[in-house]
Amino acid sequence: MADIKTIAVAMSGGVDSSTVAAMLRAEGHNVVGLTMQLWNQRRLAGHEGMPEAVQGRCCSLDDVYDARAVARSIGIPYYVVNHEERFERDVVRPFVQEYLSGRTPIPCSLCNNHLKFDQLLVVARQIGADLLATGHYARVEFDHNLGRWLLKRPADVAKDQTYFLFGLTQEQLSRTIFPLGGMTKPQVRELARQQGLALAEKPDSQEICFVPGGDYKHFLDAYLEEQGESLPDTSGELVTSAGEVIGEHTGIHNFTVGQRKGLGVATGSPLYVIQIKGESGQVVVGTSEELYTKTLRARRANLIAVEDVSSPMRVMVKIRHRHEGAAAVLEKSGEEELLVTFDEPQRAVTPGQAAVFYDGEIVVGGGWIA
Amino acid sequence: MRRVYFDNSATTPVLPDILQAMQPYFGERFGNASSIHSHGQEARAAVEEARGHVAALLGCRSSEIVFTSGGTEADNLAIFGTTGADDHVITSTVEHHAVLNVCKQLELQGCSVTYIPVDSAGRVDPDDVRRALRPSTGLVTIMMANNETGVLQPVEEIGRIAAEADVYFHTDAVQAAGKVPLNVDGIGCDLLSMSGHKLHAPQGVGALYVRKGTSLQPMFFGGRHERSRRAGTENVPGIVGLGKAAEIARAQLSSRSGATAAMRDRLEHALRQIESSGVNGEAAPRVPQTSSMYFDAIEGEALVIALDLKGLAVSTGAACSSGAIEPSHVLTAMGLSGDRARSSIRLSLGLQNTREEVEFAIGLVGETVSRLRELSPVWGSQLRT
Numbered sequence: 001m002a003d004i005k006t007i008a009v010a011m012s013g014g015v016d017s018s019t020v021a022a023m024l025r026a027e028g029h030n031v032v033g034l035t036m037q038l039w040n041q042r043r044l045a046g047h048e049g050m051p052e053a054v055q056g057r058c059c060s061l062d063d064v065y066d067a068r069a070v071a072r073s074i075g076i077p078y079y080v081v082n083h084e085e086r087f088e089r090d091v092v093r094p095f096v097q098e099y100l101s102g103r104t105p106i107p108c109s110l111c112n113n114h115l116k117f118d119q120l121l122v123v124a125r126q127i128g129a130d131l132l133a134t135g136h137y138a139r140v141e142f143d144h145n146l147g148r149w150l151l152k153r154p155a156d157v158a159k160d161q162t163y164f165l166f167g168l169t170q171e172q173l174s175r176t177i178f179p180l181g182g183m184t185k186p187q188v189r190e191l192a193r194q195q196g197l198a199l200a201e202k203p204d205s206q207e208i209c210f211v212p213g214g215d216y217k218h219f220l221d222a223y224l225e226e227q228g229e230s231l232p233d234t235s236g237e238l239v240t241s242a243g244e245v246i247g248e249h250t251g252i253h254n255f256t257v258g259q260r261k262g263l264g265v266a267t268g269s270p271l272y273v274i275q276i277k278g279e280s281g282q283v284v285v286g287t288s289e290e291l292y293t294k295t296l297r298a299r300r301a302n303l304i305a306v307e308d309v310s311s312p313m314r315v316m317v318k319i320r321h322r323h324e325g326a327a328a329v330l331e332k333s334g335e336e337e338l339l340v341t342f343d344e345p346q347r348a349v350t351p352g353q354a355a356v357f358y359d360g361e362i363v364v365g366g367g368w369i370a
Numbered sequence: 371m372r373r374v375y376f377d378n379s380a381t382t383p384v385l386p387d388i389l390q391a392m393q394p395y396f397g398e399r400f401g402n403a404s405s406i407h408s409h410g411q412e413a414r415a416a417v418e419e420a421r422g423h424v425a426a427l428l429g430c431r432s433s434e435i436v437f438t439s440g441g442t443e444a445d446n447l448a449i450f451g452t453t454g455a456d457d458h459v460i461t462s463t464v465e466h467h468a469v470l471n472v473c474k475q476l477e478l479q480g481c482s483v484t485y486i487p488v489d490s491a492g493r494v495d496p497d498d499v500r501r502a503l504r505p506s507t508g509l510v511t512i513m514m515a516n517n518e519t520g521v522l523q524p525v526e527e528i529g530r531i532a533a534e535a536d537v538y539f540h541t542d543a544v545q546a547a548g549k550v551p552l553n554v555d556g557i558g559c560d561l562l563s564m565s566g567h568k569l570h571a572p573q574g575v576g577a578l579y580v581r582k583g584t585s586l587q588p589m590f591f592g593g594r595h596e597r598s599r600r601a602g603t604e605n606v607p608g609i610v611g612l613g614k615a616a617e618i619a620r621a622q623l624s625s626r627s628g629a630t631a632a633m634r635d636r637l638e639h640a641l642r643q644i645e646s647s648g649v650n651g652e653a654a655p656r657v658p659q660t661s662s663m664y665f666d667a668i669e670g671e672a673l674v675i676a677l678d679l680k681g682l683a684v685s686t687g688a689a690c691s692s693g694a695i696e697p698s699h700v701l702t703a704m705g706l707s708g709d710r711a712r713s714s715i716r717l718s719l720g721l722q723n724t725r726e727e728v729e730f731a732i733g734l735v736g737e738t739v740s741r742l743r744e745l746s747p748v749w750g751s752q753l754r755t
Contacts, residue, residue: 126672
């Protein structure tokens, strides 16, 4: 082994990160397993609409137990590090605020930007690790011509997680590896079996880790109640795009752009939420056609493959995780702000979600939809 | 890799003499101490001999010792066993969770609890205890030595105050028993908890001193073990180990605590040469084995991990169920800022540690703190200002 490194592995207790740890260990590296304790599931247990018992996947004791057992079986040191305060400040609070402002947040991106590739990377360096490895499906490589670290889509396009990683800086990418980037999920499971990992068949996690059952409305209620705050009154008018008031609604956090059900009005043709106006509390509804927009503004943008967008650039843009991507022109429209103009109007462009720009396999960058 | 263990306030290795004393009670002398035949009598004799050693260490009668599964059970039995509905209880903000969370549970059951604060040295003011007394006060429970800082509380004065008010006084002496001279009459306590594994006896055994005449409701119901105060077949090997540990501690207390204190002082003296460092609770009397030190601008959590990877075991705060570190309630109660509390680690010595290990730790902590500070944005900004 010529190039043995000390590598910290972010271990969630799932198949992917466990396999990463086992792979790197088998390659002869000095591997240290780390799990972030981010959220105490007991906090909201028993609040209305929340489970009585400890549930949810984030930092559940079962997952920590699984990660610890894997570390033990492959013979690596393993530690749990507590980042609950930062997680609440940088992920949970913004998540709640976004909904109350009429936007639809993606906490996973915030967690990647502020916790996994920030705090955990700091811990990794502090404990003497050269690199941080995670189980994300993505690829990172240095381009000598550009002199930049690039984030690229993985071999398994169905598992592509680059959408959640657009916020990574050059510094973060230079210290990060994604060993699963060249593998498919079935290959990862096969490798996990070969490595004798007991959790090779453990199901994938899907939901937002700190929201049990994906029920974010009850989560908002329970969290604010626990904080001694009450859910602010965000009720208001239901209006058409022409400004005609056609009803009332119970609170903007109950809506997301593109939503059809639960509007509480009956009309001849199907109606959709086409806009949520946080300041006036109005929810604007319209026809399916009115859901389509030609442009969006991406704020707090982060660029990876390029230093700057000095002239208009043709890219493919994903406006949500499961979006296939749409051709568009990207141009600078302000400080850390980019204007995206689609070739064809796109359905349900949702404020709070990310717009991530691709040039083929390469992630150019991304920003938050205004 | 060389491994040095400086986390003896968490647990200690069983000393060879103690292990040897326990050995026969796993096999050849396996009897149940409640049985009437000779096997049982042999086990009973061993349990009572151990009880005598523990009583001698604490300065009480053998009949006043109740063996338990450890310090936590002793604390639970002492507190739940002496409080009734509507009672008022006085404790401190720096207790071990084995006391603090029992008090929280009492509050849920309708009792009221006063949490006495500590000063910047980590000490309770006995006058605060006096002022907190109410007609309904049934129990004062204040620890003898703190598990994180080693700070000794003025238990004798608190004991007098409790006695004058005719209120039961319990002290959690898990970190003090066998480490400093201790006498239940001197303290004036009615109940005192101790644990075996802090004293080089095995995990899973402890004892509660219960002053004669104290009205104690049992928590476990079953056979009439331990004079009907704690049902359950005695852990004979564990109890024998605890007895041996008490015997050794009593015989060697002054010589050993002097040697431990000398090592602790050398460690502190050397480590406080590091810039922006210090000893938490330094202004108070402390047990000889424990040192809580801060190193500004580092994360104690990262320091503990980095040191472990280099072979030195120390700790910070208390671990939660996942194994993650929670911010220390003890250090924040002493008025440390959140940052300084997080930059603190605990180094605690045991009888197996050597002066040479102390030098190893001094070198390793010094270089690791420097390295962590090089990576710390906070340290840079401190230097600039």
